[in-house]
Amino acid sequence: MGSLWRSQEMGRAKLFVPSEVAYEVVSSLGEIGLVQFIDANPDVSAFQRKFVSEVRRCDEMERKLRYFEGEIEKIGLELNGADLAASMPAPDEKELQRMESEFEKMEREMKEINNNEQVLKKQNLELTELLEILSRTNVFFDEAESASSTFVSEEDDPTRASLLEHEDRSGQLGFVTGVIARERVPGFERLLWRACRGNVFLRRVPIENPIIDPTTGEEIHKEVFIVFYQGEQLGNRVKKICEGYEATIYPCPSNHSSRRELREGVNTRILDLQNVLGRTEDHRRQVLANIAFNLGGWIVQVKKVKSIFHTMNKFNVDNTRKERNNRRLDEQTFFNNTATTRAGSDMQAILNDLSHDSKPPTAYFTTKFTRGFQSIVDAYGVASYREVNPGPFTIITFPFLFAVMFGDLGHGFLMAATAFFIILKEESLKNFNGGEIWSTMYNGRYIIFLMGLFSMYTGFIYNDVFSKSITLGSSGWSINPDEIPIGNLSSSQVIELQPPYVDSEGIMQNGDFRHPYVFGIDPIWQTSDNKLTFTNSYKMKLSVILGILQMEFGIILGLFNHRFFKNSLRIWHEFIPQVLFLTCIFGYLVIAILIKWTTPLSDFPNKSPPSLLIMLIEMFLNFSGNPHGAQVLYGDADGSTQGKIQMALVVIAVVCVPWMLLTRPLILRSRMKRRKQQAQARVRAGSLQGHEDDASQHLNANEMDEESGHSGHEEEHSFGEIMVHQAIHTIEFCLGCISNTASYLRLWALSLAHAQLSEVLWDMVLHAGFSSWYLLFFAFAVWAVLTIAVLLIMEGLSAFLHALRLHWVEFQNKFYEGNEYQIIDVVLILSIGLPSNFPLNQQSLICVVLVVDMFIVPLYQEYNNGLIYLSLHCPFDITLSITTFTLDSIKLDKTISTAMM
DSSP: OOOSSBOOOOEEEEEEEOGGGHHHHHHHHHHHOOOEEEOSOTTSOGGGSTTHHHHHHHHHHHHHHHHHHHHHHHHTOOOOOHHHHHTSOOOOHHHHHHHHHHHHHHHHHHHHHHHHHHHHHHHHHHHHHHHHHHHHHHHHHHHHHHHHHHHHHHHTOTTOOOTTTOTTSTTOEEEEEEEEEGGGHHHHHHHHHHHTTTOOEEEEEEOSSOEEOTTTOOEEOEEEEEEEEESHHHHHHHHHHHHHTTOEEEOOOSSHHHHHHHHHHHHHHHHHHHHHHHHHHHHHHHHHHHHHHHHHHHHHHHHHHHHHHHHHTTSEEOOOOOOOOOOOOTTOOOOOOHHHHHHTOOOOOEEEEEOOOSOOOBOOOOOTTTHHHHHHHHHHOBOOTTOBOSHHHHHHHHHHHHHHHHOOHHHHHHHHHHHHHHHHTTTTTTTOOOHHHHHHHHHTHHHHHHHHHHHHHHHHHHTOBTTBOOOSSOOSBOOOGGGOOTTTOOTTOOOOOOOOEEOTTSOEEOTTBOSOOSSSSOGGGGGOTTHHHHHHHHHHHHHHHHHHHHHHHHHHHHHHHHHHTTOHHHIIIIIHHHHHHHIIIIIHHHHHHHHHHHSOGGGSTTSSOOOHHHHHHHHHHTSSSOOOGGGOOSSOTTSHHHHHHHHHHHHHHHHHHHIIIIIHHHHHHHHHHHHHHHHHHHHHHTOOOSOHHHHHTOOOTTTSGGGTSSTTOOOOOOHHHHHHHHHHHHHHHHHHHHHHHHHTTHHHHHHHHHHHHHHHHIIIIIGGGTTOHHHHHHHHHHHHHHIIIIIIIIHHHHHHHHHHHIIIIIIGGGTOOOOBOBOOOOEEEEEEEOOTTOOTTOOOOOOOOEEEEEEEEEEEEEEETTEEEEEEEOOOSSOOOOOEEEESOOOOOHHHHHHHO
């Protein structure tokens, strides 16, 4: 079923589909995992395509579904049916019309329900505001009547009545009552005063509970107001001001008994209206619940239909019929075509293989485990067709390089445990909407899990657990009890342990060292003052070793590309000099590091280990001479053996530079001349028709395959362009070997920073709380938060980005082009039914109506009992299940049978 080593082999085919079954064929291909279609009408605008009206129908249905989805989200229901619809075939035309009419009916019903509900809510709002007015203004009228009664009794004038009881009497006061938004009150009050010149009296009181706007659903704070005025002209002015400030005016009786009766009636109407609103809301919720049960499936089905018509718009419509002589096939039995059966037609689809010059897309089959690592590679660039894919190696190298920078057993455990929890709950967390950060964590859960496991491993090697060490067995160092001044020992006193040394007589002495530690770094280094000096040296050399080995591995992967594409010129004049150049300089440095690590002190030629950095510099500066006594690593004590070896390595490395720079362009130039001479000879002999200049520009594909790595897909270049390109490539490689090696020192730098930050948090935060339990509780909380925020998240992200750069720049540029495009990983299994005795080079060709080009990737082939099983890689934009699609009639000639079988 394919692998990640190389992209799947692609083939190009032409599909002949009768118009009667075109929809069903594309639908079936889509359900199985559609091929990548190439637009056969690139010059036709989107509005002039044949199925543009069907696409608009799908857009309209999607609009209605989005409307339903928005209404469902308002009441908090979940969508269902998407998983089931993904495994079901796309609806046919009859089902599509039924869905369209059903959506129209449901939309009309929903709009009617919403309109009715909005009208009821508006009436409820008006009654609620009127009730507030009747309740609040009752106090105003009581005060006015009380004041009027007091005034009459004091004047002892029984003929004088209340001003509010006789509104029709000339000179009496009128009033306006209503509600207004609270933020409009200051302006409303100022305008009343200025427009009416102070001849009105305004009283207002706020409504305690906010009022819900039935249109927007927002809460609005309002106030009840009453305005007293005198005269009809002044009253009209007051009403216009109320309208300008969007205040709602309600009628309010001036008589107390009338107000009481009206208030009771309003209360009754509010209760009835709330009862109707409750039933309406229940009905609306029930309708939306029924829609939500199928909405997820409808969305998927409409997307399928729209994708089908969008794909069919790429077809080239041909109204001609092409027929071939049919053989008598009475004894032959074909399996029914799924699409033809669904369409109820006898017309068959035909698949025809095509030769092509275009570069196929890149296709990989990934699982949920490998998908994240492959995305790391694809973010740099999709692999060129059939070149080596670094994705499988990234599964190991990426988390390991991350762990070298992040090495801590405790931090690695927290990271791995978090990722493991997400993996265990991945099905339930699949649809969790936690934002972009959560989506990144979920999609990279397996990457995080491996990074945590590898960090635990490197944490064991570094013997680092939250900046502390663990002891497995006993330390390899021992302290002589006689050297410990028991009586005078203080916290500031330093005890020096003697490392292995060579005494004056040349005899090796172990000092205080007894044996190597069981695994990793000895825990006694955790308490030493020179811990940083030791770990820096160790991690720096380890970073150089890992970097050079990965670069060598990248060059070796380039060899697999050259051999696969039969680029012998690149093997001899690119791969070999690159390996020699890198090995003679930096590979020699790795060997020197290993020799220095594994050689006992007494076995060095001069009984002292040399400085490797100085040794490497003198290797070039002191080219013809022997290394000085202190820089002799192996061989004779005078350095003659080491000097000869280093001289030979420098000569080889220097020779590799012109080898890479000149040999390949010169060989290509000679081939171009020879080809030109052959073309001229054929022109003179009359065997070649055409112009000499045109003939000289075309090179033999087998001779020039190194230009592109794909036979038949090479580009034409002049000698000058080839020379410039080769010079850039040579300079980039030679300088890159130095800069890339230095770049790998980031492994040491990030590891040092992580260890020091962890130690600072322990000593200055957590350790400060050991004096009391309540202070320890607070210190542990701060330490835990800082550990997660700084070390796990910030440092983890930093190490991730640096590991990403090492793979993209230092590793992949040694062999990886990454300038292609990819198709989506969905599998198509195509079953071609043939009788067991039917020759593969004969078959009738049926009606040719719709023609479209597509790329197909054969994965495996099997011929059994008259069936040819072809596993094809086909892209589509939705995830679908794998089923079987049978094409009963297919044109099979010699070319097709050779390619397919």
